[in-house]
Amino acid sequence: MSLLADVQDFVRIANRVTDMKELQSLLEGATHELGFDYFALVHHVNIYQTKGNIVFLFDYPSAWADIVDRKGYFMDDPVHLACEKSAAPFTWADLSDMIALTERQREMLDAAKLAGLGEGFTIPIHIPGEYTGSCTFTTRLGQQMRWQVLPAAHYVGSFAFEAARRLAMRLAAQRGQAASEPIQPRLTRRQLDCVVLAGRGKSDNDVAQILGISGQTVHQHMEAAKRKYEVATRMQLIVRALFDSQISFADLVG
Amino acid sequence: MVDVVTSCNRHKYESQLALMHEDRRRIFVESLKWDIPVVDGRFEKDQFDNDDAVYLLALDAKKETHLGSVRLLPSSKPHLLGDVFPMLCDNGVPRGDDIWEITRLCTAPQLRGREAWLARSYLAVGMVELALLYGIGRYTCVAETSWLSSIMAVGWECEPLGLPQEINGESVGALIINITPATLQLFRMKMGWRLPVLELDAIAKAA
Numbered sequence: 001m002s003l004l005a006d007v008q009d010f011v012r013i014a015n016r017v018t019d020m021k022e023l024q025s026l027l028e029g030a031t032h033e034l035g036f037d038y039f040a041l042v043h044h045v046n047i048y049q050t051k052g053n054i055v056f057l058f059d060y061p062s063a064w065a066d067i068v069d070r071k072g073y074f075m076d077d078p079v080h081l082a083c084e085k086s087a088a089p090f091t092w093a094d095l096s097d098m099i100a101l102t103e104r105q106r107e108m109l110d111a112a113k114l115a116g117l118g119e120g121f122t123i124p125i126h127i128p129g130e131y132t133g134s135c136t137f138t139t140r141l142g143q144q145m146r147w148q149v150l151p152a153a154h155y156v157g158s159f160a161f162e163a164a165r166r167l168a169m170r171l172a173a174q175r176g177q178a179a180s181e182p183i184q185p186r187l188t189r190r191q192l193d194c195v196v197l198a199g200r201g202k203s204d205n206d207v208a209q210i211l212g213i214s215g216q217t218v219h220q221h222m223e224a225a226k227r228k229y230e231v232a233t234r235m236q237l238i239v240r241a242l243f244d245s246q247i248s249f250a251d252l253v254g
Numbered sequence: 255m256v257d258v259v260t261s262c263n264r265h266k267y268e269s270q271l272a273l274m275h276e277d278r279r280r281i282f283v284e285s286l287k288w289d290i291p292v293v294d295g296r297f298e299k300d301q302f303d304n305d306d307a308v309y310l311l312a313l314d315a316k317k318e319t320h321l322g323s324v325r326l327l328p329s330s331k332p333h334l335l336g337d338v339f340p341m342l343c344d345n346g347v348p349r350g351d352d353i354w355e356i357t358r359l360c361t362a363p364q365l366r367g368r369e370a371w372l373a374r375s376y377l378a379v380g381m382v383e384l385a386l387l388y389g390i391g392r393y394t395c396v397a398e399t400s401w402l403s404s405i406m407a408v409g410w411e412c413e414p415l416g417l418p419q420e421i422n423g424e425s426v427g428a429l430i431i432n433i434t435p436a437t438l439q440l441f442r443m444k445m446g447w448r449l450p451v452l453e454l455d456a457i458a459k460a461a
Contacts, residue, residue: 004344004417011413087400088425126400127407151417154399155427162406186368246367 003152010156014163027160034153035146036137041164043133044080053172055164064115078105083124083134089154092120119145123157128245135161185228194221199238199252256312256380256451261305273320275299281360306331310380312373322361322373329353339396342428344416356395375445382441383452385433392430399425409440
């Protein structure tokens with residue numbers, strides 16, 4: 001059987017999967033087929049503080065899961081941080097080139113080795129308006145990953161994440177926690193103009209001059225936008241509008 | 255609403271198609287830096303913008319502003335996957351009357367937030383409606399793998415036709431997308447819109 005045929009079989013089953021346990025065992029099987037030992041399929045959020053349709057599926061050794069939990073490593077996981085900088089998959093060996101590792105992050109990578117994790121390959125998952133996620137495949141310590149399987153692992157990880165995301169949304173909807181689609185406050189065009197200019201560091205008075213309206217009107221637009229998002233500061237408003245893709249980084253830095 | 259433009263009614267959409275080609279230049283050439291031809295320094299247009307192409311145009315109510323568009327090509331005729339990227343299909347390029355190709359899907363660069371989401375939704379539902387009207391069971395497309403998750407998040411049921419490959423520094427792959435009446439139901443539910451988005455009038459005139 002070719003690698004592609006294996007991936008296609010995986011995708012066909014993953015597209016039809018109806019519960020997380022089924023997906024877990026499907027992905028465990030694929031992980032071993034690809035020559036890896038462990039996988040983690042996660043949204044990059046603190047699961048203790050977030051409710052709703054969150055993907056959180058892994059089969060790391062329980063010793064490592066305990067350490068991550070106890071030390072709160074998920075808070076500043078260097079792999080998750082690197083995902084924010086990359087649309088393309090990367091190996092853990094690339095990490096130090098992608099981000100400036102802190103002392104604690106180096107300590108975390110060492111601790112992972114002690115817990116028996118070897119090489120890792122991570123596929124970032126970026127969907128506009130949703131939390132960043134990733135699928136990581138890991139070998140056990142001493143075991144090398146096979147480079148030729150990485151394109152196949154890339155697809156298996158992406159399709160597995162979508163299957164998990166769909167299941168998580170369905171489960172959350174059944175529990176009545178979240179609508180299947182996040183509810184986005186709608187900002188008016190004028191409010192968006194004000195938010196973009198505020199994001200470029202302009203004061204209300206600057207914004208007023210640029211848009212040719214009064215400072216009072218700008219203030220009212222900003223306040224109305226903050227109320228829609230239920231946030232208190234301009235900073236929070238800009239961050240939320242960016243997260244929802246109501247405005248883009250290109251708007252702010254272009 | 256979404257207008258269907260074919261070789262039969264193209265003469266009525268000259269200005270809208272020109273706007274589409276200009277927006278395509280802004281998006282694919284200027285923003286995404288694709289190495290593709292630009293005609294007269296203004297219009298992104300290639301050999302597949304021919305009489306076989308069917309365009310779905312999302313236009314404003316006055317039909318004066320281009321909000322988004324997509325180009326659909328029958329797989330039985332020359333098309334991007336078949337003629338430029340056949341190496342992305344490990345087991346040959348899928349061809350048949352019921353298989354069409356999606357290319358140049360875009361929304362106008364000035365749209366933000368909800369406006370852009372709405373234009374994308376109209377085009378997605380429009381593509382499904384056209385598939386059901388034309389008897390298209392599957393769409394193919396060439397996609398950068400970094401977009402794969404976003405494509406699937408829309409609800410498209412994708413399968414890979416080959417493993418991703420590095421072409422001009424980008425990781426790209428060929429996908430095939432299954433379309434059924436359930437797809438239409440799902441997309442209309444997500445969009446919160448129950449009526450057809452295609453201007454059926456335009457189709458009747460085109461037929």
